[in-house]
């Protein structure tokens with residue numbers, strides 16, 4: 122067996138119907154993410170429901186049945202494909218407004234964002250309009266710390282005339298402009314013209330766009346280039362994994378598997394997980410020994426950051442653990458048992474009115490989902506420079522950035538962004554949409570381990 126490839130998590134972002142499922146489905150289909158048996162099953166099912174314009178769409182539900190039969194190990198929304206250097210796990214983020222939450226929990230695990238933009242007439246324009254999701258998703262990815270972004274200019278077969286260079290350049294100019302405003306360096310962002318539908322420039326270079334000779338990006342670590350989407354994905358900078366840090370593993374789910382026992386699943390954010398280790402779960406306040414670890418149905422002796430694992434633990438009932446709990450090594454700086462207050466920088470994205478202290482949206486932080494109260498609006502700041510604009514503002518409105526004190530109304534485990542980035546960024550949800558995104562500056566841990574039943578908002 123060859124050396125194991127580096128694992129990379131990719132989040133797919135972009136406007137509704139830009140072709141996220143089609144392009145990612147194409148990569149998975151062509152680059153070995155799905156085994157033959159599953160493919161046959163999928164194709165049979167697809168033929169039965171007549172997917173018409175839906176070729177290559179590997180929707181999550183197609184994977185439910187087979188995974189369920191096996192007794193589930195990892196989150197089913199995760200699909201895989203291989204480039205030369207990497208094994209890429211795709212987090213497919215549907216584009217509808219209501220799915221922004223998924224996009225955030227997905228983005229919080231991503232090393233790279235693949236922004237799909239439709240070049241088709243009218244579609245590009247609505248995607249980048251104020252109500253479109255192209256800008257919003259890119260801003261979220263940036264705020265949540267996804268540093269590398271690749272732009273896939275899709276539906277080139279639908280430009281007028283098809284495969285039109287001018288249209289591609291127009292999209293590149295427009296998208297570069299707003300990526301720059303958000304904070305990305307456009308010089309470092311590759312753009313690839315493709316058709317996820319016909320496959321042009323997806324895996325092999327097309328003859329239909331001879332004007333595109335590849336994209337070169339300048340980087341401190343050396344230049345990178347690529348002509349196809351696959352080559353550009355292969356040219357990303359490998360993510361730096363924080364193996365030396367203490368273990369942090371937010372749970373995505375907990376299963377009870379017959380003949381095996383309790384199996385929590387989740388992605389290792391920092392540190393290392395090994396069989397025999399004693400884990401501490403927070404805020405569940407439980408310790409347990411790891412019996413075995415699995416990834417993609419194979420046993421593992423050492424699981425590293427970026428790995429999506431299922432692991433079997435001794436003597437803990439499935440009822441006592443839940444999604445949002447964080448596992449750490451009981452002997453090496455385990456996660457805080459109780460978060461009392463958190464100080465965060467927030468950016469208000471969409472709120473129809475004015476936000477005052479006392480406002481209590483739900484925070485989605487890593488896999489946790491807890492109502493938190495804006496106990497104090499401390500400072501209004503400039504969204505890009507972070508410079509203070511106003512002390513203790515009375516209200517915040519859409520577009521504002523501020524430092525706020527937050528109080529979780531029930532126990533939750535978070536960390537500062539500085540110490541553990543994936544556990545220190547969140548989306549605040551209210552009115553069925555994302556009202557704000559934020560980064561945790563510091564956490565006040567409660568003395569002792571006894572959680573008050575309800576915390577007071579102050």
Ligand SMILES: Nc1nc2c(ncn2[C@@H]2O[C@H](COP(=O)(O)OP(=O)(O)OP(=O)(O)O)[C@@H](O)[C@H]2O)c(=O)[nH]1
Pocket residue numbers: 135136137138139140141142143144174175176178214215216217275276277278279315316317318319
């Ligand atoms: N002609 C053409 N059609 C495409 C291309 N990519 C996607 N489509 C079609 O565009 C429609 C939307 O594609 P999807 O892949 O479902 O888009 P999506 O971004 O995943 O959609 P949501 O999940 O609803 O946001 C489907 O009918 C696709 O077949 C392309 O490159 N060319």
